[in-house]
Every structure is written in structure tokens, then in C-alpha cells.
Amino acid sequence: MTDQTTLSVPPARPDDEYLMRDPASHPPAYAPGYKTSALRSPRNSLISLSQTLSEVTAPTFSADELGPLDGDLIRNYAKTGLPIGERTIVHGYVRDQLGRPVQNALVEVWQANASGRYRHKKDQYLGALDPNFGGCGRVLTDEHGHYVLRTIKPGPYPWRNRINDWRPAHIHFGISGSGWAQRLITQMYFEGDPLIATCPIIRTISDEEQVRGLIAQLDMAATVPLDSRAFRFDIVLRGQRATWFENVLQSNAPGEPQ
Amino acid sequence: MTPLLRETASQTAGPYVHIGLAPKAAGFDIFENNFGPVLTTPETQGQRITVEGQVFDGSGTPLRDVLLEIWQANAQGRYAHAGDRQSGKPLDPAFRGWGRACSDFDTGIWSFETIKPGPVAGRQGILMAPHVNLWIVARGINIGLHTRMYFDDEAKANAADPVLNLVEWEVRRKTLIGRREQRGATTVYKFDIRLQGDDETVFFDI
Numbered sequence: 403m404t405d406q407t408t409l410s411v412p413p414a415r416p417d418d419e420y421l422m423r424d425p426a427s428h429p430p431a432y433a434p435g436y437k438t439s440a441l442r443s444p445r446n447s448l449i450s451l452s453q454t455l456s457e458v459t460a461p462t463f464s465a466d467e468l469g470p471l472d473g474d475l476i477r478n479y480a481k482t483g484l485p486i487g488e489r490t491i492v493h494g495y496v497r498d499q500l501g502r503p504v505q506n507a508l509v510e511v512w513q514a515n516a517s518g519r520y521r522h523k524k525d526q527y528l529g530a531l532d533p534n535f536g537g538c539g540r541v542l543t544d545e546h547g548h549y550v551l552r553t554i555k556p557g558p559y560p561w562r563n564r565i566n567d568w569r570p571a572h573i574h575f576g577i578s579g580s581g582w583a584q585r586l587i588t589q590m591y592f593e594g595d596p597l598i599a600t601c602p603i604i605r606t607i608s609d610e611e612q613v614r615g616l617i618a619q620l621d622m623a624a625t626v627p628l629d630s631r632a633f634r635f636d637i638v639l640r641g642q643r644a645t646w647f648e649n650v651l652q653s654n655a656p657g658e659p660q
Numbered sequence: 661m662t663p664l665l666r667e668t669a670s671q672t673a674g675p676y677v678h679i680g681l682a683p684k685a686a687g688f689d690i691f692e693n694n695f696g697p698v699l700t701t702p703e704t705q706g707q708r709i710t711v712e713g714q715v716f717d718g719s720g721t722p723l724r725d726v727l728l729e730i731w732q733a734n735a736q737g738r739y740a741h742a743g744d745r746q747s748g749k750p751l752d753p754a755f756r757g758w759g760r761a762c763s764d765f766d767t768g769i770w771s772f773e774t775i776k777p778g779p780v781a782g783r784q785g786i787l788m789a790p791h792v793n794l795w796i797v798a799r800g801i802n803i804g805l806h807t808r809m810y811f812d813d814e815a816k817a818n819a820a821d822p823v824l825n826l827v828e829w830e831v832r833r834k835t836l837i838g839r840r841e842q843r844g845a846t847t848v849y850k851f852d853i854r855l856q857g858d859d860e861t862v863f864f865d866i
Contacts, residue, residue: 416743421664423865428670429802436672438800441718442855448865449827454782456793456808457866459741461731461758469692479690499664512680521688522676524725524765536690538680574673574680581743582731583866587797587804589671603672606802612669638665652746652781 411500417651418642419453420583421499429606436602437563453583455651458642460582463508465542472540475511475553479521479536486532487516487554491632492590493624496547496577499641503547507639508578510540511551518559518569527559552630555592563602570597570604577637584639591617592633670804673797677727678762685762697761699730699774703754706735706775710848711792711809711838714768717800718856722768726798729760730772737778737790746781776811782822789817789824792838796853806864809838809851827862835861 431443451457471478476485492511496504514520514537517529521537535554543549556571572589579585591598598604598617607613615638624632645651678686684694700708711730714722733739738749740757755775763770774792782788789810796805810818818824818837827833838849853861 416741417745420866423667427667431802433802436800436802439672439802440800441721442723442798442800443802444805444860444863445718445856446832446860446862448863450865451823451826452783453866454788454823455739455744455746455780456731456733456788456791459731459739459743461756462741467693472691497665499667501665510680512676520676520679522679522686524675536679536683536688538683538688538690540691574671574677576673576681582793582795582806585729585795585804586668586670587673587677588668589674603674606671607669609669612666615666615668616671638668640667641664651783652744652785 411502412644414498414502414642415644416580417455417458418645419458419651420581420640421643423640426609427612433606436606439606453651457583458581458651460578460580460584463506463542463578468540468542473551475535475537475539475551478539480534483534485515485535485554487535489552489630490555491550491552491624491626491630492573492618492635493548493550493621493632494618494634494636496543496549496579496637496639498579498639502641503543503545504579504639505543505545505547507543507547507580508540509543509549510538510576511553511573512538513553513556513573514559516554516557518557529557529559558595558597567602568597570595570601575637577639579639581640581642586639588616588637590635593617593619670802672799672802673727675725675799677725677797681727682760682762695760697759697770697772699755699757699759699772701754704775705752705755708773708847709776710771710773710846711851712769712771712848713851713853714770715763715796715798715853716855716857720857722763723798724763724765724768726763726768726770726796727760728770729758729795730774730792731795732757732774732792733777733780735775735778737780739780749778779817786822787817787820789814789821794853806866807853807861808836808864809849810836811849812837812839832862835859
């Protein structure tokens, strides 16, 4: 990483507040093209809450909570052989909005198999299950905010929304950073997938730049020759703004020195 | 102006969030260590409680595919995080304060086994009443929803709580209060969440 911002920004303190979330970066709660959102979207405005310890803290995870194969979806459910499909590495950096690496972030992923079928009892799609593919994984970012996963490229699949809607190939990502305010779930898509243009879930995001941010690019430099292609997917979590001159979050508490 | 990167756009967790975040609860045995809805061990300090509820959509139907996470302070009112430097409140090595739960696929009921948190210092040192932070994701929810549960047996602390008092409409504050029920030896706080409708839960932009 040679991003300029990485070099010029001092490290965050663990009790620094997070920058205000920009709603224009996200889908609205109600997006008519995604029908399920109609009854599941709050109608009242969110109440904006100045952050407290409750929002700037978050659970911390350690490597010993994860198994050695948790981040390798090619092997973590293999029973009788290897799963079928395109061997794929997905990697990238988790940074905050100031370009600082987010270390020790928990990155959790889930996806359909190469046929577009999830190993989930509610998924009834005709696409076949793969006895050797589970479809979930997790990994912690390293000191540079980097993560690596290995998987099978998921297939596209149809879903009930309009009469003939198809999801582009995608991997769901959940990211737990250093503060509760950073918690984020998103989906990663693959460069060049023609279904991206018409997907009602992607189209909940009105900003094209933000859509582009969800599309992983083929990364030939990270490809393993004769083995796996690689895709790069970087993630940006909310940044922490310094509270150097006032520690409003916990000062003046009873018995607390200033 | 210093350029800022833009936060990655949120996308719905979708209908199959359970296999990713709670595979065991979805009947899927893949990880040795599973994150779940039990926050306590026998060593955890504090009063055992169950937090239980349903999440209802705008038609009054319970969501049967929702996933919730909670984050809370320990019995002393201290978060297990380096950012919490409140003095005189020891950490509890047997309590992380975080859990996740899926709703039942038939009833939509979800529950956590935890302890009642202590009060935490709020901004400018104004004490916050004991509360549990909740984050809710599901199919049809485009960006995770944040709310808090307070305790109905903490009326005095709740009346002084700076966050409850931020809710201008007094009638809406009750949507943030869990109701205590005793079931045999178990203390349950019922906390139903309504995504829409007359009693729509207060959700926060944090």
C-alpha cells in the first residue's frame, strides 16, 4: 500500500469518535426495485446519536478463535474431494476513511457454490449442492489490514423479486472493525459480470462510484500460475476523527481524573 | 481539504446470512468454534438474564430470517475494549459482551443469554442507564439497523439517560425499553422490535 493518506494520518486512538456516516454512500432503507425492503424499512428518520463508549468500542477477536482452514473455502468443507468450480483467491485491504489499515478486523464471507446454490435449508434452487463445498469462511486482517480468502467462484442464480431477476455472482462480506459504529455488511461482485447492470439489489445504490467500489477486479499479480485466479476487493470502514482537545466520551465521570 | 475515502456501500445481508454468520444455528456444521447467543460462562460475573424478542415487519409479521448482534458492558459497566478507560471498573475476563442470534425459522423468536450490564459513562460524564446495543440485519434491510434496549426496572436511571432523552417524542421512548418477566428462575427481558408501523422502534444513526 502506497496510498498517500496512509502516510500522513496519525494513528487513531481507540476512543476516537467515528466520522458521520454519509447516507449518500449507501442504499436507502426503502428501495422500490427491491421489493422485500418495502415492509422492512423504517419510515421514521434515524435519530442521530453523538457517539459514546457504546458506539466507539466493539468486540475484539483473536486468531485462536478461528480454525486454520476457516478462510479456505476450497478445503474447509471438503469431504470426498475438492469442490467443483473456478479456483479463486479473493484478497484486499480493509482501511478506514483516512486510509489507515484496520487491523484485526473480522472478515466473514458466505456465498453460493459454482451452481448458484447455497447450503441453506431455505434455498430450493435447482442448482446442485456440492458435497465438498460449504460456502462460508472467515479470517482476521493482518497488521496492514490485509485479508486473503480462497474459494470457488460462486454462480449466478435466479430469485423471486420481479418475474425474471438474477443475482450476479457475488460473495457476501460481513466486517467487524474496531468500533461498533463501523459494523458493515456488503456484497462483492466480479468484474465484467453482465448481470451487475440490472440487479435490483445493486441498484438500491444510486451512486455509480459506490457501485464500482463493490466490484472486485481481476488481479493478475496475485494469481497463482497453473492454480487460481485472484480478485482484489478493498473495503473502507468509517474513519475515526481525532478528539485531541477534549475527551468527551468518558471525562468528568465520577471519580475520573481529567 | 484532506481527502477522505468513502465508506464501502452497504448491501443487504440477504436470506442466507445464517450460513455465513451463524452456520451452526442454521444446522450447518463447518467451524469448530461458533459465535452464538450465549455471552456467559459459569465464571461470568453479574445477574443472569435472557433477552428475547421478535422483529416485526410493517404488516405485523415476525421476521423468521433475521440476525441480531448485541454488544454491551459488563456487570460493572465497562466495555471489554481498549477504548474504555473508565476507572474503578474492572474488566471481567469471562465476559466479552458480544453475541449473535438468529430468529427461529418458524416462530421468529430470538434470544440471548447474558448478564445485566452496569451503567456506563456517557458524554461529558453523564451516566447512561444500563443498556444493550443491538444491530439488526436481514433480507430486505439494506443497511444494518442500530438500536438500544434499556431495562424497565431502571426507571430512575432511564429518566436521566441522555440518549433516551434525545428522543424528542416521549411516546417513542418506550420502544427502547425491555419488559421484565420472571419465568421460574429465569429473568427474561422481552424486547420486540418493529421495523414499521405505529410503534416503530427508534433506530439510531450512530
